[in-house]
Amino acid sequence: DVKVTQSSRYLVKRTGEKVFLECVQDMDHENMFWYRQDPGLGLRLIYFSYDVKMKEKGDIPEGYSVSREKKERFSLILESASTNQTSMYLCASESVWGSYNEQFFGPGTRLTVL
Amino acid sequence: RKEVEQDPGPFNVPEGATVAFNCTYSNSASQSFFWYRQDCRKEPKLLMSVYSSGNEDGRFTAQLNRASQYISLLIRDSKLSDSATYLCVDPGGTSYGKLTFGQGTILTVHP
Numbered sequence: 001d002v003k004v005t006q007s008s009r010y011l012v013k014r015t016g017e018k019v020f021l022e023c024v025q026d027m028d029h030e031n032m033f034w035y036r037q038d039p040g041l042g043l044r045l046i047y048f049s050y051d052v053k054m055k056e057k058g059d060i061p062e063g064y065s066v067s068r069e070k071k072e073r074f075s076l077i078l079e080s081a082s083t084n085q086t087s088m089y090l091c092a093s094e095s096v097w098g099s100y101n102e103q104f105f106g107p108g109t110r111l112t113v114l
Numbered sequence: 115r116k117e118v119e120q121d122p123g124p125f126n127v128p129e130g131a132t133v134a135f136n137c138t139y140s141n142s143a144s145q146s147f148f149w150y151r152q153d154c155r156k157e158p159k160l161l162m163s164v165y166s167s168g169n170e171d172g173r174f175t176a177q178l179n180r181a182s183q184y185i186s187l188l189i190r191d192s193k194l195s196d197s198a199t200y201l202c203v204d205p206g207g208t209s210y211g212k213l214t215f216g217q218g219t220i221l222t223v224h225p
Contacts, residue, residue: 031211040122042201042217043158050211058212090157094211101205102148103213105157 003027004093004106012112019078021109023091031094032074033103034058034066036087043090049074050096081113117141118204120216127223131192135219137185137202147185148203149176152218158201161187192223 007022025032033048035058045058047066055066063085067075074093078085088110092103120137127133139147146165150158162169164176164185175188189196202216 035215040217043215045212045214048212101211101213102160105159107157 004091004104006089006091006106006109008109009107010110010112012114013078013081014114015082017078017081017113019081019111019113021076021078021089021091021111023074023076023093023106024072025074025093025104026072027093027095027104028071029093029104030071030096031101032068033092033094034064034074034076035090035092036060037090037108038087046076081111083113085111086113087111116216117214118202118216120200120202120219122217122219124220124222127192127221129192129194129223129225131223132188132190133192133221134186134188135200135202135221137187137216137219139183139185139202139204141204141206141214142180142183144204144206145180146205147176147178148205148213149185149187150201150203150215152199152201154198158215161200189221192221194223194225197221197223 004025034046035043037043049055049068065077090108091106094103149161151161152158164178168177173190177186199218201218204214
């Protein structure tokens with residue numbers, strides 16, 4: 001079974017802090033994604049990566065950056081956390097082999113910025 | 115107009131009922147779609163794909179109407195365990211990569 005893990009289930013940070021969210025997948029998937037999920041807005045793509053050291057902006061990249069130094073690990077960085085970044089953050093991975101793109105999600109990190 | 119739009123519900127149905135959700139999309143280039151299921155406080159998981167020929171998997175049937183740009187999901191003989199949020203997803207005409215999610219439709223099946 002594909003396993004996607006995220007470093008924390010719950011995180012509380014203060015405004016202005018630098019925040020790191022880590023995601024690791026164990027299936028050698030090429031593509032990895034970071035989403036945030038908010039009530040009434042659904043899942044929105046922040047950044048994705050299709051290879052080591054490669055990254056692409058999603059729909060809402062402002063205030064975020066990412067790092068992918070190893071194939072299995074994709075990190076989301078909030079350089080200076082703000083209250084409007086309080087959200088559920090979901091990481092996903094996807095293989096480019098096969099007939100269509102099933103994305104496998106981690107359990108999510110609920111981040112609260114005070 | 116949102117790229118993928120769903121009726122958020124909630125839909126409250128008794129066990130054994132048949133329930134249907136619709137989803138509209140704006141990208142006319144998209145030729146296939148997905149339904150993901152998200153249980154309360156859990157991550158989304160792929161439920162089924164849907165192409166122009168439709169797709170049936172047990173009690174679940176998904177259909178695509180490209181002329182009217184909507185996708186439907188029909189659940190027959192609802193079970194308590196079907197209670198979840200159902201997410202309509204547009205892969206945007208690509209095989210891999212960026213997915214666009216609807217906001218989800220909440221289904222509650224009660225005894």
